[in-house]
Amino acid sequence: DQQVKQNSPSLSVQEGRISILNCDYTNSMFDYFLWYKKYPAEGPTFLISISSIKDKNEDGRFTVFLNKSAKHLSLHIVPSQPGDSAVYFCAASGSGTYKYIFGTGTRLKVLA
Amino acid sequence: EPEVTQTPSHQVTQMGQEVILRCVPISNHLYFYWYRQILGQKVEFLVSFYNNEISEKSEIFDDQFSVERPDGSNFTLKIRSTKLEDSAMYFCASSENRMGANVLTFGAGSRLTVL
Numbered sequence: 177d178q179q180v181k182q183n184s185p186s187l188s189v190q191e192g193r194i195s196i197l198n199c200d201y202t203n204s205m206f207d208y209f210l211w212y213k214k215y216p217a218e219g220p221t222f223l224i225s226i227s228s229i230k231d232k233n234e235d236g237r238f239t240v241f242l243n244k245s246a247k248h249l250s251l252h253i254v255p256s257q258p259g260d261s262a263v264y265f266c267a268a269s270g271s272g273t274y275k276y277i278f279g280t281g282t283r284l285k286v287l288a
Numbered sequence: 289e290p291e292v293t294q295t296p297s298h299q300v301t302q303m304g305q306e307v308i309l310r311c312v313p314i315s316n317h318l319y320f321y322w323y324r325q326i327l328g329q330k331v332e333f334l335v336s337f338y339n340n341e342i343s344e345k346s347e348i349f350d351d352q353f354s355v356e357r358p359d360g361s362n363f364t365l366k367i368r369s370t371k372l373e374d375s376a377m378y379f380c381a382s383s384e385n386r387m388g389a390n391v392l393t394f395g396a397g398s399r400l401t402v403l
Contacts, residue, residue: 210391219292219379219394220331265331269390274319274336274344276392281330 179203180268182279190287195253197282199266202247206268210276211240211251214263223264224251256286290314292395294380300401301370309365309398311380320363321381321392322355324348331379337363370402 181200189195199209207228212220226233226240226249233240239252253260263283267276293312301307313320322334335345337355352374354366363382367374377399381392 208390212394217396219294219381219396222391222393225391267331267392274338275321275333275346277333278323278331 178280179206180266180277180279182264182266182282184282185280186283186285188285188287189256191258192255195251195256195260195284195286197251197253197264197266197284199249199251199279200247201249201268203268203270203277204247205270206277207271208269209240209242209249210267210269211238212265212267212278213260214265214281220265253284256284258286258288260284261286290393292380292382292393294378294395294398296398297396298399298401300403303372303402304369307367307370307374307400309367309378309380309400311363311365311395312361313363313380313382314384314393315361317382317384317393319343319383319385319390320355320357321383322365323379323381323394324376325379325397326373326376334365334378367400370400372402375400375402 210225211223214220224235224238226242242249263281265281266279269276295310320337325331335349336343356364377397379397380395383392
């Protein structure tokens, strides 16, 4: 039961270019989405969120886009930096629940 | 910046033994969670806790598991009679709000190795 999917297990991008990480979900009741970054041997670190009433949220180099009709969200990192190299997880939650469902993660490697 | 702290960072135990993982959530947070990540797999929800009781739990969180907030600061996960498949990173998280802007802040994790 994979309600949240990140179909690209890995992504390599040159420093300074745009990184686009994708996430698809199946449950139309999800209304709040988070992106986390995770380094090895550390816990997930919150990056950016978006609620279903918006289609875009921006915070510095990070922008999240939400397409509700396609049940798809994406995280854009511009410009990408070597320090962005990590595993990125999207997570989704719906009203009436306390839990977030996480995707399988995408390992981003930013090449210097 | 406030953080969630977890102890121990790594615990090795024999199959069948009991393990207690400890967490100190952020002080003004009201909601507490345990997640786990088996090596190479996704982060999985185990349980959420609010107002001194379990508010939601996953299918994984069976009778082998229990949570407790024994005092005003600690939040513990107890695993009774550990199995090999319990080997994973266990992450504690806390949040201020239940819904809406419900951002989870995670600890660094406790790695459990069951031999």
